[in-house]
Each structure stands twice: as structure tokens, then as C-alpha cells.
Amino acid sequence: MMREHRSLIVWPSLIAAGVLAVACTDQPSVSMAPNRPSFWVAPPPCPAAKFTGGGRIDPPHPDPDPADRAPGTPGPAERPPIVGKTTFGFNVFLGTDGSGHCIVTKGEIQVVHHPSKTRWHVSIHNGVDDFGETVFASTYNAGRCVLVGLDGMTARVNGQAGSELTRMSACDKGEPGSSPGFGPDSWRWETLATANTPSTAPSGDTDQTLLTGGNIQAH
Amino acid sequence: MKAMKTQWVYRFAALGLLSSLTAGFTAAGVAQSVSGQAYGAYANTPLGSVGQTALAVLPPVSGTDGAIATAESDGGSVGGVLSADFLNSNTTGALGTQGDPSAASAQSVASLGNVDILSGLITATGVVANVVSTRTASGLVSNANGSTLTNLAIAGVGSLAGDQPVAPNTNISLPGVGYVVLNEQIPSGDGVSSSGLTVNMIHVYLQSVIGGVCTPLGCLPGTVTKTGEIIVGSASSTVAM
Numbered sequence: 001m002m003r004e005h006r007s008l009i010v011w012p013s014l015i016a017a018g019v020l021a022v023a024c025t026d027q028p029s030v031s032m033a034p035n036r037p038s039f040w041v042a043p044p045p046c047p048a049a050k051f052t053g054g055g056r057i058d059p060p061h062p063d064p065d066p067a068d069r070a071p072g073t074p075g076p077a078e079r080p081p082i083v084g085k086t087t088f089g090f091n092v093f094l095g096t097d098g099s100g101h102c103i104v105t106k107g108e109i110q111v112v113h114h115p116s117k118t119r120w121h122v123s124i125h126n127g128v129d130d131f132g133e134t135v136f137a138s139t140y141n142a143g144r145c146v147l148v149g150l151d152g153m154t155a156r157v158n159g160q161a162g163s164e165l166t167r168m169s170a171c172d173k174g175e176p177g178s179s180p181g182f183g184p185d186s187w188r189w190e191t192l193a194t195a196n197t198p199s200t201a202p203s204g205d206t207d208q209t210l211l212t213g214g215n216i217q218a219h
Numbered sequence: 220m221k222a223m224k225t226q227w228v229y230r231f232a233a234l235g236l237l238s239s240l241t242a243g244f245t246a247a248g249v250a251q252s253v254s255g256q257a258y259g260a261y262a263n264t265p266l267g268s269v270g271q272t273a274l275a276v277l278p279p280v281s282g283t284d285g286a287i288a289t290a291e292s293d294g295g296s297v298g299g300v301l302s303a304d305f306l307n308s309n310t311t312g313a314l315g316t317q318g319d320p321s322a323a324s325a326q327s328v329a330s331l332g333n334v335d336i337l338s339g340l341i342t343a344t345g346v347v348a349n350v351v352s353t354r355t356a357s358g359l360v361s362n363a364n365g366s367t368l369t370n371l372a373i374a375g376v377g378s379l380a381g382d383q384p385v386a387p388n389t390n391i392s393l394p395g396v397g398y399v400v401l402n403e404q405i406p407s408g409d410g411v412s413s414s415g416l417t418v419n420m421i422h423v424y425l426q427s428v429i430g431g432v433c434t435p436l437g438c439l440p441g442t443v444t445k446t447g448e449i450i451v452g453s454a455s456s457t458v459a460m
Binding site for chain 1: 287
């Protein structure tokens with residue numbers, strides 16, 4: 001009798017504790033990450049390359065070398081253009097996942113679009129972004145260029161204000177990357193899909209654009 | 220005879236091993252380094268002060284590696300000394316490239332908007348400080364390409380419309396206040412063993428005159444003393460071999 005009584009107390013207590021634990025967890029029950037497009041094909045393996053860079057672009061000022069535009073990405077006229085002063089900094093490490101696909105193992109990207117006062121920030125740890133999604137990548141143009149986020153990577157927009165699915169391309173064409181004048185290095189930022197994004201944030205594509213300042217290094 | 224031959228073989232092998240080890244040490248011993256820093260605003264004045272805000276400092280980089288630091292701030296104000304918004308800084312650096320382990324590069328960017336210095340004395344709707352230091356075929360170089368001021372206005376002096384570069388080290392007197400240096404560029408290194416550059420897009424030097432007396436025979440000048448400074452948009456980078 002006593003044992004039955006204990007069970008009556010213990011089991012509801014455990015269930016209540018479990019419900020409470022689930023309710024108090026930091027994990028959001030609904031993902032705020034934008035949905036990813038389904039048109040992409042998983043990338044092949046890639047060498048353990050690293051790309052680092054920072055600087056400025058002022059689109060429209062397109063890179064005239066067609067080889068610098070990542071294969072499979074849209075042309076410049078296919079999405080709304082993102083124009084005006086844009087500064088950036090990034091550091092990405094490439095590796096191959098268990099399925100033989102090229103991924104970003106760790107990295108960080110900061111992008112600032114000044115006309116709209118929009119700030120994107122991507123953090124990648126252990127192969128996944130802040131929203132737990134794998135960030136696929138590929139190198140092209142004889143390893144001098146990298147495409148990060150083949151099917152997108154989720155960036156936080158203006159701190160915690162929102163999130164967007166984004167993609168970055170960067171090409172290291174010489175040293176220094178921005179002297180004299182524009183290029184030879186180039187960089188591109190695309191927004192692919194939005195979720196809970198501030199209405200002032202631009203959506204579209206800077207196109208592959210020659211650097212006004214800064215440098216990109218494949219290493 | 221055979222023993223002697225074997226001895227020589229060992230000696231050559233030892234020499235070869237020593238050479239390869241030495242070569243390895245030489246390659247590994249290249250004293251490459253990169254450093255960088257960027258911040259949006261700093262003020263140290265009698266009216267109020269603020270530390271380097273939105274400060275990003277490049278972590279140590281070793282081997283053939285890369286690093287990044289970022290900092291962001293929505294902005295703020297320090298009395299009538301300085302106000303700004305949308306401060307963003309990043310600094311990145313890398314050592315070694317594919318096929319060139321001696322490559323090195325560092326780049327830093329600081330930007331901010333709606334700058335107001337000393338209650339409207341100097342205003343700008345945007346500031347970007349952008350520096351890069353890197354190794355080229357002809358040596359180590361640094362530049363500040365991409366550094367601009369947007370809609371700059373200096374009371375009693377004039378204004379610049381739009382987003383424009385300003386000539387390096389443009390010095391403008393601010394009567395009763397001191398002077399301002401626009402696009403202040405402070406290079407370092409010899410271009411062979413190292414190269415670095417610091418750019419401060421707006422650097423206000425506050426001054427006051429202490430002493431000085433006038434008599435019927437004439438005036439003795441006082442001593443100009445620096446009483447404070449305000450820096451807006453600062454970026455630095457350095458590479459060394």
C-alpha cells in the first residue's frame with residue numbers, strides 16, 4: 001500500500017519535472033531559420049583549404065572575369081541587385097564531411113550594407129551554422145575562388161532582429177587585392193531567402209564585384 | 220675497405236639528414252606574423268571620455284592559418300563630445316597560401332554612421348577606415364584603399380557631398396579647439412622585413428594655450444598644450460617576415 005502510494009507521488013512528479021525541463025530549455029520549439037532551396041546538388045570533396053579576407057565593395061562594379069562567378073549561381077540580372085557601400089570580413093576553413101562532401105568546418109563572416117544599415121553575421125562551428133545546418137562549400141577557378149553556402153547558410157541580421165539564408169563567393173586573384181583602383185580580388189554576397197527579417201534589409205545579389213579596398217587570401 | 224665504405228655511407232646519410240632538418244628549421248623558422256585592429260570611436264577629453272568602441276583585435280595567427288575578430292555596436296553618445304551609430308569593425312589575417320608558405324596578409328575595416336563631434340563642429344553620415352598589409356612580389360606593402368568619409372561637414376570650413384576619399388593627412392585648423400587630421404595615415408616598417416599602416420579617418424587634437432602675457436612692450440606667447448583627442452574610424456594592419 002505504502003509502495004503504491006509512493007508510486008503515485010513519484011511518477012507524476014517525474015512527468016511534471018520532464019515537462020518543466022522541456023518547457024524551460026533554451027532550444028526554440030520552432031526553427032527561425034529560413035527554408036533552404038531544394039535545387040542544389042551536394043558538392044564533391046575539397047582540399048583542406050582556408051580563405052581569409054576583408055575589405056569593401058561598391059556594387060555595381062562587376063568583376064569582368066567570367067571564371068570568377070561561381071558555377072551554378074544565378075547571373076547578375078536574375079535577382080534584385082544589392083548596390084552601394086558594403087564592407088566585410090571573413091575566415092573560413094574547408095574540409096570534407098563523412099559523406100564526402102565539401103563543407104565549412106569552422107568560420108565567421110561579417111557583412112555590413114551601409115545604405116540600409118544592415119549587418120549580417122554568420123558563425124560556423126563543427127560544420128554547422130548557428131541554426132544547426134551544415135554549410136556546404138566548393139572551390140573553383142583552380143582553387144583561387146570559394147563558394148560558401150551552396151544551398152545557403154543562415155546569417156543573423158542586425159543582431160537578433162532576424163535571419164536570412166545567404167551565400168558568399170570570394171576570389172583571390174593577386175596581392176594586394178585592391179590596388180591600384182579596383183580588384184583584382186572580387187567578392188559576392190547573396191541573400192536567398194528570408195525569415196523574420198527587418199523590412200529595411202536588402203534582398204538580392206551584389207554580383208561578383210571587384211574590391212574597392214582590402215584583400216582576399218586563399219591559403 | 221668495406222667497413223670504411225659503410226662509414227662514408229653513414230656519414231653522407233647523417234649529412235643528408237642534417238641538411239633536411241636544417242632546411243625544415245629554416246622554413247619553420249621564418250618569423251612571419253600578422254596583426255590587426257579596428258575600432259569605431261574613441262575619445263579622451265576633459266568633457267568626457269569613451270574607450271575604443273566596437274574594438275576588434277586580431278588573435279594570434281600561426282603556421283599556415285587564418286583568424287578573424289569582429290565587433291559591433293548600435294552606437295551611443297558621450298555628452299557633447301561625440302555621438303555615432305551603427306559601429307562595425309572586423310580584422311582578419313592569414314599566413315601562407317597555396318604554394319607559397321611565406322605569404323602573409325592582414326586587413327582591417329572600421330565603419331560607423333551619423334557621427335557628430337563636439338556638438339556639430341564636425342559631422343559625417345558615414346565613415347569607413349579600411350587598411351591592408353600584404354606581401355607582394357616586390358616586397359611588403361600596405362594601403363588604405365576604400366577609406367572614405369560620407370557627407371563630411373566642418374563648421375566654418377566647408378563640406379564634402381557624397382562618399383569620398385580624402386587626401387591622406389589633411390590637416391585643418393579648428394580655432395579655439397585645436398586641429399583635425401582627416402585620413403591620418405601612420406605607416407610603419409621598412410617594406411622589407413615588415414609593413415604596417417594605421418588610418419584614423421577623423422582625428423581631433425584638442426589644444427589649449429597655457430601662460431602667455433602681454434605688456435606694453437609686447438606679448439610673450441603661451442605654451443600650446445594637448446588637452447585631449449577624439450578618434451573616429453580607426454583601422455590598423457601589419458605584416459612582418
